[in-house]
Amino acid sequence: MPGVGAGHPYGVHNLPYGAVSYAGAPRLVVRIGDQALDLAAACARLAPDLAPLVSEPVLNPLLAAPARTWRRLRAAVRSWLTDDSLRPVVEPLLRPIGQTHLPFAVGDYVDFYASEHHASAIGRIFRPNSPPLPENWKHLPIGYHGRSGTVVVSGTPVARPHGQRRVGDAVEVGPSLRLDIEAEVGFVLGAATRLGEPVALADAAEHVFGVCLVNDWSARDLQAWEYVPLGPFLGKSFATSVSPWVVPLDALDSARTPPPARDVPLASYLDDTALPPWGLDIALEIELNGTVVSHPPFPAMYWTAAQMLAHLTVNGASIRPGDLFASGTVSGPEPDQAGSLMELSRAGRSPIELPGGLTRSFLEDGDEVVIRGRVPAAPGRPELALGEVTGVVVASPPRGPERIQT
Ligand SMILES: O=C(O)/C=C/C(=O)CC(=O)CC(=O)O
């Protein structure tokens, strides 16, 4: 395509899916460079049998199809964009990228906890008198079911949540005073399974359609008080932001990399030693009010997406097209590689320094967070962009605070 060279991070090696609108209703598109190809219009002309899968403004009908259909559509789009003889047909279907929308109706949403660095750092903060990692951590990828209805697309303002927190010997109700972020990678699922049918590790690629970026906004004061013993609840369910582009899993083939060495023998349903690697060479970046404050490395994640999916379904739980699971906070071993402000500010003990003498431990109203992701260029591999997930914190309507003495 004109202006989109082979090295462009949104070149034909990428081709992420999204939903965009101009004046009217959203439409499903594939991004090429800084333009969007209208999928329904392109399929109507060039692959009519695929048109019903892309005629809605969400990916769910396509996600319901088997993975071989996803691959067929991707190969077709790629050929349309590279075959010079099709230019007169394809070029009129390209438009600038308009307003982006959530490109899939989210089914069930699960958040994992797959970074050893994050889990041990936050374990030390929340449970200073216990070992940093729980004893089950290296035997299974820990996760919890989140609230799919509050998954929002990048750019949606995030209202500061209200809730209960423990303050000394009292319980207070009011706006969160410790609003945080979690930089994560999300996996969008398709090709439904039936109840009682686990997804084997080796079949994970038949169900993982693609990848997006996730910001799991987290109210640490609410979380610390409520999470015992059932895990995160209202401290995380008020909003979860996702990037607008779903990058097909196949686009990440060249980003595959072995995960870290495993420290304990794994149950056979999680043992990936004989399988192609599922680690992904994705580099994240967290920007707070215009300053980059962290570089979380996804290859450092202990558990892979395939292991998370195998675990998610080992009990026979079925998956539906549009289900989403997130990796958990991506944190590396270095202080400037943490995926949350809680870690970066050491729970408020060493605030993050921003230009102009400003500091932040947790988010204030008006703060903007941008999480970016990319597969860096490597020999024989052009850079691949995953885009960004952004959000601005807005004040919640005045209420409280209320104090209850215990
Ligand atoms: O250690 C805990 O009690 C909870 C940690 C989290 O914040 C849970 C979470 O969202 C998982 C993650 O993002 O890694």
Ligand SMILES: [Ca+2]
């Ligand atoms: Ca999380």
Ligand SMILES: [Mg+2]
């Ligand atoms: Mg959340």
